[in-house]
Every structure is written in C-alpha cells, then in structure tokens.
Amino acid sequence: MLAMDYRGPKRIRVTQKPMPEIKHPEDAIVRVTRSCICGSDLHLYNGNVPDTRVGTTFGHEFIGVVEEIGAEVTKLKVGDHVLVPFNIACGKCHFCKQGLFGNCHESNPMATAVGGIFGYSHTAGGFHGGQAEYVRVPYANVGPTVIPEGMDPEDAVLLTDVVPTGYQAAEMGGIQPGDTVVVFGAGPVGIMAAKCSWLFGAGRVIVIDHVDYRLEFVRNYAQCEAYNFREMEDPVVFIKKTTDWMGADVVIDAVGAEAAGNAMQTITGRKTLMQAGSATALHWAINSVKKGGIVSVVGVYGPTDNLVPIGNVLNKGLTIRANQASVKRLLPRLIEHVQNGILNPKAMITHRIPLEDVADGYRLFSAKLDNCIKPVLIPPSARM
Amino acid sequence: MENLRKDYSHIKGWGIDADPENDPTYPMKPHRTDAEQSGYSWERPTQQPVDVEVLHSIERPNVSAVFGTAVPPSGLSGVIRRFAFKYSENSYLHWLPLILADRVNVVEGIIDDFKTGHVPNIFAEKGYNAEWKHDKIGLITKFAVAAALVAGVVVLLNKKDKDDYDGDDD
Numbered sequence: 001m002l003a004m005d006y007r008g009p010k011r012i013r014v015t016q017k018p019m020p021e022i023k024h025p026e027d028a029i030v031r032v033t034r035s036c037i038c039g040s041d042l043h044l045y046n047g048n049v050p051d052t053r054v055g056t057t058f059g060h061e062f063i064g065v066v067e068e069i070g071a072e073v074t075k076l077k078v079g080d081h082v083l084v085p086f087n088i089a090c091g092k093c094h095f096c097k098q099g100l101f102g103n104c105h106e107s108n109p110m111a112t113a114v115g116g117i118f119g120y121s122h123t124a125g126g127f128h129g130g131q132a133e134y135v136r137v138p139y140a141n142v143g144p145t146v147i148p149e150g151m152d153p154e155d156a157v158l159l160t161d162v163v164p165t166g167y168q169a170a171e172m173g174g175i176q177p178g179d180t181v182v183v184f185g186a187g188p189v190g191i192m193a194a195k196c197s198w199l200f201g202a203g204r205v206i207v208i209d210h211v212d213y214r215l216e217f218v219r220n221y222a223q224c225e226a227y228n229f230r231e232m233e234d235p236v237v238f239i240k241k242t243t244d245w246m247g248a249d250v251v252i253d254a255v256g257a258e259a260a261g262n263a264m265q266t267i268t269g270r271k272t273l274m275q276a277g278s279a280t281a282l283h284w285a286i287n288s289v290k291k292g293g294i295v296s297v298v299g300v301y302g303p304t305d306n307l308v309p310i311g312n313v314l315n316k317g318l319t320i321r322a323n324q325a326s327v328k329r330l331l332p333r334l335i336e337h338v339q340n341g342i343l344n345p346k347a348m349i350t351h352r353i354p355l356e357d358v359a360d361g362y363r364l365f366s367a368k369l370d371n372c373i374k375p376v377l378i379p380p381s382a383r384m
Numbered sequence: 385m386e387n388l389r390k391d392y393s394h395i396k397g398w399g400i401d402a403d404p405e406n407d408p409t410y411p412m413k414p415h416r417t418d419a420e421q422s423g424y425s426w427e428r429p430t431q432q433p434v435d436v437e438v439l440h441s442i443e444r445p446n447v448s449a450v451f452g453t454a455v456p457p458s459g460l461s462g463v464i465r466r467f468a469f470k471y472s473e474n475s476y477l478h479w480l481p482l483i484l485a486d487r488v489n490v491v492e493g494i495i496d497d498f499k500t501g502h503v504p505n506i507f508a509e510k511g512y513n514a515e516w517k518h519d520k521i522g523l524i525t526k527f528a529v530a531a532a533l534v535a536g537v538v539v540l541l542n543k544k545d546k547d548d549y550d551g552d553d554d
Contacts (some may be wrong), residue, residue, distance in 0.1 A: 008490035011509040024432040024450050049537050050482035051465065053455035054493035072430065090449060097426070106429055109440035109447040111473055116452070122439075123482075137451040139429070273483060302479075317395030363511025369518035 002380065003132030004358045009047030010366075012359050016058070020128065020136035024247045025072035028140035030084065033382040034157040035062035037375045038359075039187045040300045042366050043257055044121060047279055048270070048302060051110065051122040058119040059377075060086035061160045062130025063153055066144075075141045082144040083156040084137055085164075085327030088116030088125060091142035102324035107138065114324070130375040131358060133379045146329055148339065155338050158188075158345035163334055165298050165325040166192025166254070170200050172296040172321040173250035177201035182239055182248040182288060184281040186214035186226065188348050189298060190254035194222035195343065197252075206242070208235055208284075210260055213371045221347060224359065229261055239288040247290030252266045255281035256299025276302030286312050286320075297322035351375040354383070437462075439469040461489035 003017040019141075041058050043049050066080045076082065089096050090106035095115075107116030108125035116138070119129015137144055139273060147156045166189050175181060178330045181197040183190050187210035197205045205224035209215050215226040224303055229235040239248055257277020259269060269278035285295045287308050295318055313320060337343040350373045353361040397398050429449040436456040440447050457465045464485035471477040507513070515523045 007493050007504065007509060010511075011504075011506065012511075013505075013509045023453065025430055026450070047486060050479050050486065051468075052486055053457075053461075054489045055455045088450070092429055093426050094424070096469075105444075106449040107449045107451070109438055109444065111441050112443040113473055116448070116450070120454070122454070123549040125448075126438075126454045128452065128454045138432075210531075258474065355478070359509055360514035361511070363514040367515060367519065367522075369514060 001133040003128070004059065004355070006044070006052065006056045006058060007054055010045060010362075011335070012058075012362060013046070014356050017128075017132070020134050022068060022070045023136065024138055025070040026139050027070040028063075028066050028073055028076055028137045028144065028191075029068040030064035030082065030130075030135050030137050030144070031067045031381060032062050032064040032130050032135060032379050033081070034064075034153055035059045035132075035355075035377045035379075036041075036157055036160075036162075037131070037361055037365050037377065038161060039189060039365075040256065041118075041362075043277070043300055043302070045362055045366060046258065046270075048257055048273065049121045049123060050302065053122055053126075053290055055153075056119065056121070056126075057128040057130075057132050057135075059129030059131030059135075060118040060120055061157060061162065061194060062118070062135065063147065063157045063160065063273055064130070064135070067134065070142060073140045076144060076146070080144075081147045081153070083128070083147050084118070084135075085143045085145075085331070086117055086120075086161045087143065087324060087327055088118065088127065088138050089142050089328060090139050096142070099326055099329040101143070101326040101328040103326075117324075131355065131377055133355070133381050143278050143328055145328075145335075148335060151335070151338065152346055154346035154349055154376065155344075158348065158374075159331065159334055159338065160327065161325070162188045162348070162374070163192055163338075163343060163345050164330045165189050166194075167196045167199075167330055167334060168323070168325040169252045169254060169296050169298040170196040170202075172298075172323065173197070173200070173252055174294050174319075174321075175200035175202050175250050178203035179249035180204040180206070180243055181250045181252065182285075183207045183224075183252045183254055184259075184284055185209060185254035185299065186211065186218045187254065191218045191221055191348060191373070192343075192345070193254050193298070194218055194224045196252055197250075198223070199337075199342070202250075206237075206239070206248070211368050214368070214373065217371075235261075235284055236288045238274040243290070247288055247293060248289060248295050250296065251285040251289040253281045253285045253295065253297045253299045257301050259299075279308050280283075282308055286316070286318065288297060289316070289318060291316045291318075295320045298325070304354055324337045348374040349376050353377055355379040357379045396532075439457060439465060442469070442472050459489075459492050461485040461492055 005015040063083045087102045088099035088107040089104040093105040095103040104115040111123050116125030181202045183194045186207050194205050194207050207218045207226040210230045218228040232238045259278045259280035262280040265278035265280045268274040355377045364372050365375050399416050432450050436453045468478050468481035
C-alpha cells in the first residue's frame with residue numbers, strides 16, 4: 001500500500017509499505033478515504049518531537065471504511081464508514097473511565113504524559129498514522145464512530161481532531177456569558193476555537209496571528225475581530241488597551257511550539273531546540289489575560305522544559321487548563337452541531353491533494369503558500 | 385506506609401468546604417466513582433503480544449495493553465534510544481538522547497536508501513515543487529543565500545590553505 005514516509009526534518013515521501021495487520025483482538029483495519037495534515041504534524045515534520053523515527057507514517061486525522069476486524073470487535077462491522085478520533089483509548093483504564101480519552105493509560109508504553117496518538121512519534125505510542133491507504137486502528141470498540149447518514153465525509157474528517165480541539169479549548173476556558181476571549185493563532189484549531197467561543201456565550205472574540213490571509217479567513221468564518229501582531233508594537237499591550245486596561249477574561253493558546261514573534265524564543269526553541277519549542281504564544285497568553293483569568297492551552301508543546309513565565313501565573317492567580325482533546329467525549333455534541341448547521345467544518349478545507357503529493361502538501365501548509373488553511377489528502381483507492 | 389487518608393478526620397474542618405460542583409478540572413466530579421480512586425487496578429484489556437522490541441517508560445510498571453509497532457529501535461539510533469529509556473520522562477537524559485537518536489536515524493535512513501539502490505530525491509521530498517509553483521522568488525532567494533554561504537566558506541577555506549602554504553615558504 002502507499003503511505004507517507006518520514007525521512008527526517010522537512011523530508012518526506014510516499015512509498016510502498018506492508019499492509020497493516022491485526023495485532024490485537026480489538027484492532028480493525030481501515031481503508032482510508034480522507035486524511036488531513038494537521039498543524040501539530042508540523043512539529044513532527046520540523047523534527048521537534050523526540051523519538052520521531054525515520055520510516056514512520058504520520059496522520060492522526062482520518063476517516064475510512066472498515067476492511068477487517070479483530071476477534072473482540074463488536075461495535076463495528078466490515079464496510080462501516082467511520083471517523084477515527086486521533087486519541088487511541090482503551091475505554092477501561094482509570095483515565096478513560098473519567099472521560100479523559102486523550103489521557104488513556106493502555107495505549108502508549110513509551111510515555112506516561114501522553115496517550116497513544118496515530119502517527120505521532122514513538123513518544124505517542126509508535127503507531128503508524130492515516131496518511132496512507134490503510135491503517136491499523138486499535139481499540140476499535142471505543143474510538144471509531146460510524147459517520148452519521150447524510151454527513152459529508154469532509155465534515156466528518158475534521159471531527160477527528162480540529163473541531164473537538166477547538167471546542168475543548170473554548171470549554172476549558174470556562175467562558176462565561178459576555179466574556180472577552182482572545183485566541184492566539186489563526187490556524188484551523190484557532191479558527192475553530194474562535195467559532196466555538198461564541199457557543200459558550202463569549203461577548204467578544206479577538207484572534208491574533210501574523211498571516212493576513214488567515215486573519216481574513218477567521219474574521220469571516222468566525223465573525224470575530226482579527227489582528228496582525230506584526231502591525232503592533234506589543235500584542236500584550238494591544239490587548240490590555242482594547243480591554244479597558246484589564247486584560248481578557250479568557251485567553252486560548254492555539255499555537256504551541258512553533259510560535260513566531262519573539263527572536264529569543266525562536267532561536268532557543270525552534271532553531272536550536274534548547275527548550276521544547278518556542279513558547280511565545282504561551283507567554284503572550286499569560287501576560288494578556290486579566291488577573292484571575294483563565295488560560296486554555298491546546299497548542300502542542302514538547303515534553304521538556306520551556307522558558308515560561310510561571311512567576312506571573314502565581315502572581316496573577318491564573319488558572320491554566322490544558323489537554324489534548326478527548327474527542328470521544330465531545331463527539332455526540334459536535335455531531336449534533338454539525339447536523340444542525342451550527343458548525344460547518346468543511347468550509348475550512350482549502351486544498352484537496354492526492355496522497356502521492358504529500359511532500360508538496362506539507363510544504364504548502366507549513367510555508368503558508370497559496371492561502372492554505374486546511375489541506376486534505378486523498379489516497380488513490382478513494383479516488384476510484 | 386501509613387494511610388494518611390484515614391487520619392484526615394482529626395483535622396478540624398477537613399473537607400468542610402468541599403464542593404463537588406466547584407471542580408475546575410475535567411471530567412467533572414459526577415463522572416467519577418470511588419472505584420476509580422483505587423489506583424492501577426482496572427480490568428486491563430487483553431495484552432497485545434510483545435513480538436517486537438518495545439521501549440517502555442520507567443514511569444510505568446509494564447507495557448500498555450496495546451502499542452504501536454511502527455519502527456522498532458535498530459542500529460546506532462536504537463542504542464541511543466535504549467540508553468534514553470533508562471531514564472524517566474522527568475530527566476533531560478531521557479529527552480535529549482532521543483533527539484540525538486532522531487538525527488542519527490536520519491543519516492541511517494540515507495545509508496539504508498543507498499544500500500537498497502534508492503537515491504533520495506531531496507528536492508521532491510522537501511516539497512520544493514509546491515514552493516516553486518507558488519513562491520518562485522522565495523525559493524530562488526533561499527537557494528541563492530545558501531549558495532552564497534557555501535561559496536563564502538569555500539573561499540575562506542581556500543584562502544586559509546593558501547596563507548598556510550605561503551607561511552611555509554617563509
């Protein structure tokens with residue numbers, strides 16, 4: 001089968017790889033019909049995530065048709081078209097029982113800080129991902145969800161990560177009616193976080209980024225204010241000024257470890273990896289939220305230390321909430337929102353790219369070329 | 385070890401303000417049960433057979449019931465990874481060797497390519513076709529800067545060689 005193949009930082013290709021096999025009685029083999037390149041794949045692509053081994057297939061956002069099931073799979077049957085949450089979750093452990101499907105303890109032996117994730121390095125369990133024609137899906141009784149009849153597959157594929165992550169970012173913000181919410185980052189997750197902030201009753205939603213076409217997109221898609229930090233002397237001061245010198249009630253970091261905007265962070269975090277990525281957005285979030293406010297973090301950071309202003313967190317009495325989205329917990333509500341037209345995820349898809357051209361897709365997305373917001377990969381078997 | 389939880393009753397007012405409704409973490413309290421406070425004791429799923437080398441975190445007692453088998457450790461990078469997994473996730477001695485192993489693994493990948501008669505197409509693998517299509521000037525500038533840097537280094541090294549040679553003559 002064809003699959004994306006990581007060869008080193010910023011080097012990938014498509015190669016023929018062996019077909020995935022059932023390794024566990026709760027496994028399913030899924031023939032991929034759509035997969036996405038996610039902003040957090042770029043951390044892998046750039047070589048920033050430890051234990052990203054050459055030969056791995058990325059891709060944690062995908063949908064597909066069930067081709068084969070293991071002996072203990074009871075909730076799926078061959079032929080089902082399923083959306084597959086990016087978290088691999090057993091449904092039985094201490095954390096899954098609490099709805100923390102993003103923190104499963106039975107899907108990743110390599111690290112305790114993160115659960116298993118498809119195609120997200122061996123730090124996240126060493127699973128091949130869905131940027132391929134076929135993929136092994138563990139715990140098929142738990143995560144995969146049959147795509148509801150009538151739902152556009154392109155809406156479904158975004159329900160595997162982007163939509164729940166944006167939604168959970170707003171949820172973790174504890175947004176109260178009338179609150180001012182600032183979102184750092186106008187990538188797909190930031191766009192969705194801005195859109196979902198309204199669902200929690202925000203009174204004002206402000207998005208900060210440095211790419212004009214993305215700001216234009218989020219302004220239209222999420223009916224929010226959007227500003228370019230390159231045009232500001234200091235984004236934190238800007239937010240203080242525009243909130244009557246108080247700071248925002250809730251600030252969402254939807255950027256993570258590849259943030260631009262601060263030379264020192266860029267050198268120490270992105271270029272030399274002396275810390276786990278650039279924490280510029282997190283600095284700005286902590287410094288621009290009001291005292292007693294809430295910072296919600298869904299941007300991906302690496303596992304080692306960051307130069308984060310933790311003293312300010314203490315002095316300001318902040319609540320910081322952060323997690324990978326527990327997709328399974330959120331899916332019923334989000335499916336409802338999509339079916340009722342409250343959310344329109346597929347409108348974020350700007351590029352549909354053959355799987356064979358995955359290297360170009362990554363370059364397009366990472367270099368922000370051709371006004372790319374969200375690229376979707378289509379395997380040859382799904383084009384017939 | 386003494387179970388401190390049993391002794392909380394002697395602390396005046398302990399738990400008096402506990403409010404299950406005021407839990408800022410997810411999941412909210414109603415999703416929890418007493419059984420879930422019993423530690424590492426859930427009914428574990430069937431264990432996936434461990435038929436490849438799996439490096440597991442020393443912060444857990446075992447291999448998780450399911451795991452990926454994408455790329456088992458091998459070669460020099462594998463040696464470094466095995467070293468890294470002797471240390472906890474709390475240690476730089478875990479993460480920094482893993483990053484080093486990743487870089488070594490890239491070189492191993494190139495050697496493997498040549499061994500199997502595959503010459504990597506770096507231009508295509510880096511997705512420069514897309515950049516050429518959508519940002520020609522940027523790509524040309526990038527290559528021009530790289531070429532200028534290489535040329536500068538070559539000139540400097542040649543100059544140094546020549547100086548050394550002149551020095552010997554004197």
